[in-house]
Amino acid sequence: MTAAHLTRPAGPAAATAGPVTGGGAPPRLPFVVYVLAAGTFLMLTTEFVVAGLLPEIAGDLQVSVARAGLLITVFAAGMIVGAPTMALLTRRVPRRVTLMTALAVFAVGHVVVALGDSFPLLLAARFGTAWATGAFWSVASVAATRAAGPGASARALGLVGAGGMLANVVGVPLGAFAGQLSGWRGPFWALAALALAAVPLIARHVPRAGDDQQSVSLRSELGAMRSGRLWLVLAACAATTGGVLSAYSYVSPLLTDRAGIAPGWVPLVLVGFGVGSLIGTIVGGRLGDVRPHATTIAVAASTTAVLLAICVLSAHPVPTVLLVVLLGLIGLSANPVLSALAVRFAGVAPTLGVAMSVSAYNLGTAVGSGVAGRALDSGLGATGPAVVGTILAALTLIPTIAIALLQRRSPSGGRP
Template sequence: MPFAVYLLGLAVFAQGTSEFMLSGLIPGIARDLQVSIPAAGLLTSAFAVGMVVGAPLMAVLSLRWSRRFALLAFLVTFLIVHVVGALTTSYGVLLGTRVIAALANAGFLAVAMATAVALAPADAKGRATSVLLGGVTIACVAGVPGGALLGEVWGWRSAFWAVAVALVPAIVAVLRSVPGGAPDPAGPRALGELRALRRPRLLVLLVLAGLVNGGTFCTFTYLTPLLTGDTGIGAAWMPLMLALFGLGSFAGVTVSGRVADRRPIRLLVICGPALAAGWALFALTAGAPVPAIVLVFVQGTLSFAVGSTLISQVLYAATGAPTLAGGFATAALNVGATLGPWLGGVSIGAGLGLRSPLWLSALLVAAALVTAAVAHAAGRPSPANPVEKEHPAEAQ
């Protein structure tokens, strides 16, 4: 795997830290800017909405630029808005920086996926995807707890400064390692890529990725209240539990990177039903600490193994639309990451208990399995079948 792909993963780590770290900084931001906790919480929602809307829009915009210029433009924008966020005393300005940061992050991910796939060998799209998504999982394991620690010791602004500093080597690395070159004319490329995105199997893959990610974040968002409430694990252990989920996530993308290029069907057929069953088992055994701790790691592994494999199959299926496919894949993941927590919150608010997000996660993954089965029965290839036809090595 080219070293430049790992450098892109470093940039994804820094941006992933920014996306998730606010969960531990909300109280400090609310106190410092003299706003309510719900108002401070809107900073997270603004970022999520910006990611969903921005992914396809920024992908289209980036078609006018070379990939190196697009990556640099998005990274520099991301850095600048974090500097502004660290300096501002205005809640409105901070909210605006989160929206702009989300747009830049969405654009970067879309172009980074296309760049990683272009730099990697033709039969290694799964490995390239796992490197990028590995940056997100490392952010969960190290970056988010680190941001929370900085917020506790030096205030929430220090976490924003840390993200800005972490982006500097990524910018230098992209400048030195990602090939330049002029882009093709924007109009024909955009129209051609949009036409390629109309393939039914590609649309099915995007739906599956959104459903699986929705199930992941439906539970992950409420993991702390579940474990401290129904399971009875002390609040002091929560950083370790979240890190355990992150370690499982990293294991999942690592497994996907090794298997998804050659045995995607086998991985999805085995891990997909296991993921749905695991969420149901978690709901049934959440009152006992030992199975809950085991399942935190197992479900993190299965969730990201399946999710990463689906995204790699999106990139395989969209060879005629590499940049827009990355943008729509990013949007699909973030639709799931927005819809899942909302459904979990609705279920808890309706009095269904802290385990209800676990049941919803199982239902969302089950819905993905049913969707895949119906699409296959209707004559549309299952997610990995097209790849097997295009890459005979996978069937060996």
């Protein structure tokens, strides 16, 4: 099965989309892709904004900061379970309806958090919000590839992913700042309002034409999950994200305790990482439309080299800062390519394929950060998480190289 069968344009703007060639400019992405990117900006902002509000939440609810951190953990767990589950539950629901409903549930969940005084209630609301986020992310990814067409699917996913990366650059810092001014509940009210404002945008710009889901049986969709290439992609998703975020999650002690950087400079370094991630995701999507397998292998190898350099040079502040920014630029740049490959290799179940990739990203983050936390408390000290990240990034080479070899042997010659 070729990519054309899986990324059929959904509207007139996408009908002219073709493969990117060396002799002309890439086709313009339809406006709906930018709308979907704005939605993922909201989704990723809510996932990470809690980290900047933990002391305020803990103090207000009279729990420890470590216990308040469960609001992050339960969201990740909800994404792991919720993304594929919602993909199956909404398989016969029109995509635009699923996107609008997910935004509405997202808004309700944030209102519950903003009003709630019970910590268990907040955990439940965060878990439910994560399910809505998983549904939106999965369906938005497929809607973006269908709108962009086969020649720009990875670029479209790069832009949708860039909306999430922009959350780290803009959304999370603004949320933390707003929380200081208005209390920790203020950002949740703002996110609820923005989600409701996005509903009519989805209704207007996600086309009705081709909106109905194909009548593919549940058995056929689950059968598509037997694809060995898909599971190799999922392994790469988990390993690459786990490698980068295991180091990034504990970059603050690396910068302060090991490199000797003043704590006041750490937020600026994190912004540099976020800006690098934003640029890298967009560029990676563009490269992935032309050379998908070369891109995934090169990113895995480069990320391994950068993390290894961090381990070696972490006692020197200037190189460490530059390497952290470089990690942001390179480390996650293959994610849109991997998501596009998940759509392709899932066959008749593209939404479920993307949902599985979302679960894999979150699983890699959860496992990688957990192991990195133990490494931080080991004899390796502040460099422990970077060591864990280096190993996981190196492991990414196994599935990416295997995918490239399998595709080279296929009749299509490895074209996506």
